[in-house]
Structures are given as structure tokens and as C-alpha cells.
Amino acid sequence: MTYQPLPPEQPAPEPEQESAKGNVLEIFEKIGSVAVPIAVGMYAMLYLGLAQVYKVFGITPEQAGLDQATIFGRLIGTLIELFLVALPGVGLLVGLGWLLNLATRRSVGRLLHKLREQPWIAATAGALISIVAYWAYFGTLWELSGGTLLVAVALVAIFGLLVPFRLMRRRNTGRAGMKVLTGALLGIGLGLMLVAQMVQGAVDIADNGNGNALLQTVGFQNQWATVGDGDGKPLHKDSPEERFLLLGEKEGAYVLYDCGKQETFRRSVEGTTLGMIEFDPDFSDPETGEVKACGYALEDAETEEQ
Template sequence: MAEHNSNSPAVDNAAPVESESGGSVIELLERIGSIVLPVGVALYAVLYIGVEEMYAVFGISPQQAGIDQSVLFGRLTGTLVLVLLLGIPLVGLVVGLGWLLDKVTLGMAGRVVRGVRERPWVIALVAALWCGATYWGFFNFFGDLDLTVMVVIAVVLGVLAFLIPFRLLRRKPVGRAGMKVLIGSLTGLGLGFVLILQMANGAVEVQETGKANLLLSTVGFQDQWAVLKNADDDKPLYDGRWMMLLGESEGTYLFYDCDKMATMRIPMDHANLSDLQLDPEREKGFTCGSLA
């Protein structure tokens, strides 16, 4: 009986430790979710615009290429997964470098970070400048701006539009949580507009060189080529030139004629596809437009 009483305090003391450990894990997951979720949602919303811009280079819409909402959702979800897979090691690298810096400076870096976090105006200023910088892709989407101009715009926009609201939000836990969601959303939107620019530039590159880059392949753009043949006599059409298949919709194929740099529509019952190739190799220096 005495042994039972002597062991009971140990059991009682272990319970709070387990509860505290579980609570810290849940809190960590909530913190990660409060940042990752708004970034992902905002990025997905903006990437849809990027897909439209990508196909607009060829004079068509995603719907005309047979890409409906379900197909687009699957492709963009895959893109978000890849972004997440690349982002996790990057975050781990930053954390590791921060830990190493703290060790090298004998804890000085950690004390500086803690000191900065205790100053709400400094945190609000950093967050405001970051949110201002997220508008870089947005402004470049509508016009090519100089780097100096963009820095000035980011600083002015951040200070005027975000500094005071962020300082006020830092006063309460609910405000700090809302601040994280807002920063995460703007980060996702900013990253999305940067990807839009890259996708549009990649589509122009395909139009000029007939070769898709890795980013376009990631968002589901198929670099697929075929030779068209007459459905009646199986003779090659367009002198047997290779055509890039952009998609199919409502009984119509959509092709890009690299040699003439033109988009064409052909009824499915008028042409057969032969010699299909995905991501074909191009000779060095190849460009489209030889017959344009």
C-alpha cells in the first residue's frame, strides 16, 4: 500500500507534462496552418489567372482547350503540392541557418530577435514593408517597372497602408492572428502574380521556340506534338509539319503551327493524329516562324 502511495505522485506529475507536450504540438500545427492555408488559397486563386494568360498568348481560352474547372483544379493542386514540397526544405534551411547563427554568436542573435519581437512598432514596420513588397508582382503584371521605382512603391505603400493597422492589431491575440492571415494571403497573392509573369513569359517562349519550360509543365501545359493526317485518305496535312496540340473541345482540335506561328482549329472528324511526341528534343538554336 505504501509503495502504491509513493508511486502515485509520479503518475500525477507525468500527466501535465504529456498534456503540455500535446498542447504545444497542436499549437504549432495551428500556427503553421494559419500561415500556409491563406498562402495556398490566395496562390490557387491567382494561378487561375495565370493559366488564362498562358493560353491567351495563343489566342484561346483554357475552356477552348478543353480545360474545365475540374481539370484546372487538379493541375493547380499539383502545383501547390510542388510549391509546398519546395517550401518546406527552404523553411527548414532558414531555421537551420538561424540556429547556426545563434550558436556562432553565442546567443546574441536570439536575444536580438527576442528584443525585436518585444517592440510592436518594429514588428509592424517589418510586416508592413513585407506586405508592400508583395505588390511587386501585381504592379509588374500591368506594367514593367524599374527596380528603384518598385522599392519606393513598396516602402511608401507599406508605411502608409499597413504600418498603423498592424500596430493596432498587435495589441490583442485576435488581432495578431488576423495579421498573420493577412500577411499570408498577401504573400500568396504576391507569389501568384510572380508565377503569372513567369507563365506568360514561358508561353511566349513556347510560341517562339516550340519548347515548354519546367514551370509550364508543372502547371499542366502539355508540350505535345503530332503530325496531322486526312481522316479520309490518311495523307499528311500541312506538308506533314509537326503541330503542337493545345487541346480539344466540342469536337475540335486546337493546334499551334510553329512554322507559321499561328493557332488553328480543325474538326476531329477531319483529321487524325499520328506520330505523337511529348516534349520532343529540339536542335540547338531552333526557332519558330520559318514560314511566317
């Protein structure tokens, strides 16, 4: 029988190293507890917003050939891009706070710590952050504005958020729940604001073909093409250069939008030819810069016939 020598004992980690590791883990835990609810709330709103975008054209994302996996991938990419855009701004705020705390010999840090320990102040801060969701909710879905919007938001903030948050601060589990709820409501509010911009971009595409950068971010394909029959003859003989918005393809048929007639229709792939395909075309007048309707070619042809 052979005996293996025992491995040498590892020196116990120094208290400073343990403290440093604990601080790093605590930072990641705090970031995750805030970032994850925000991301979930924004994802849910962006998913509903994508459905609203296709509703402008009278169809659903599934009717345009988008399955759940495709939608999930596009929206995750959107969240990643938003994260990359927001990260420098958050880092700048953290850096400025660190410099301010250093310049005041940590007085700012001690003051913030004391404020966080005050239940009513912490509850008020959480309510103010969470009210972003209801501000966007009442403003976009209920179409409230002015004094009516302000009164509705104030009532929700005081009676629906402030008092419950104060009661939740009594226990550690309540504090954690308040943090998750605040992050989720913030994500929903930001998502609703983005949805309003997405729908506005879809309306612009339906009217004149020009969308916005946010629609590109969520993966909406603003793709236009000339369309002909199986023999290559244009659908509009009087306007062969007329372009149609290609919304998608499903079950062997293209889903197309005719801006001149403001209608969506389907054509079989075998009986359709596509030409002059272009992403995000410019429908504005090259001389005056005026944005014309995307069906201006068809409208001009009808005017000439009259």
C-alpha cells in the same frame, strides 16, 4: 441484475506531457495559420496565370477542354510540388536558427521574442514581407521599373501597410488578422512571380516551341504532332513533317496551334489524323544548337518554292 466493475481510473497526465502536447499543437496551429493563406494566394494567382498562358494562343482554358475540376487538380499538384521543394529550405533555416540559439545560450530566442513584442518592429516585418505582392504587382502588371517602381512600393509599404499593421497589433484579433493578411499577400506576390515565368514560357512556345519546366508543373501539355486530314494526307503537302501544338480537345474538335502561321484553329476529330506525337520536342538545330522557330519546316519549304 449484474454489475459491471468500474474501469480503473487513469492516472492524470503529468505536467510535462501536457506541456509537450500543447507545444506540438501550437506549432501546427502556427504553421497552418501561415501556410494556408500563402497556398490560397498562390492558387488564385496560378489560376489567373493559366488563363494568361492560353490567352497567348488566343483561347481560354475552357475552350481547350479544361474544366474546373481538371484545373483544380493540376494546380493542387503544383502547390504540392512547390511545397516539397520549399520544405527542405525552410527546414534548413529552422535548423540553423536552432543551432544559433543553442550556441548563444538562447540569447537569440529571447531577442526575437522581445522584438516580436514591439508593435512597430512587428508591423515593419509584416509590411516588408507583404510588399513582395506589390513589388510583383507593379513590376509585372503595371510594368514599372527602376526608381518609379521603388517609389510606388515604398509608398504602399509605409502608408498602406505599416501604419494599419501597427494599429492591428493592439488586439489579439488584429494580430491574427495581420498574420493571415501577411501570408495571403506573400502568396499573391510569389504567385505573380510564377505567373510572369509561365507567360514567358508560353510566349517561347508560341515563337519556337520550347517552353520551361514551370509550365510542365502547372500541367500545360506541350504536345506536338503531325496533322493530316481524314484520309491521312498532311495539312501542308509541301511540308508533311510540319508539327502542330495540340492545345486540347472539346466538343468533338481538336484545338491546334500552327506556329508557322502563328494562329490557332479547330478541326473535327473525325476529319483529323494525328501522327508523330511528341511531348516537349527540341526545335533547336542539332549541329549548332540554335533555337529555330517551330515553323521552320514550313518556312524552309516556302523558301525553296520561291
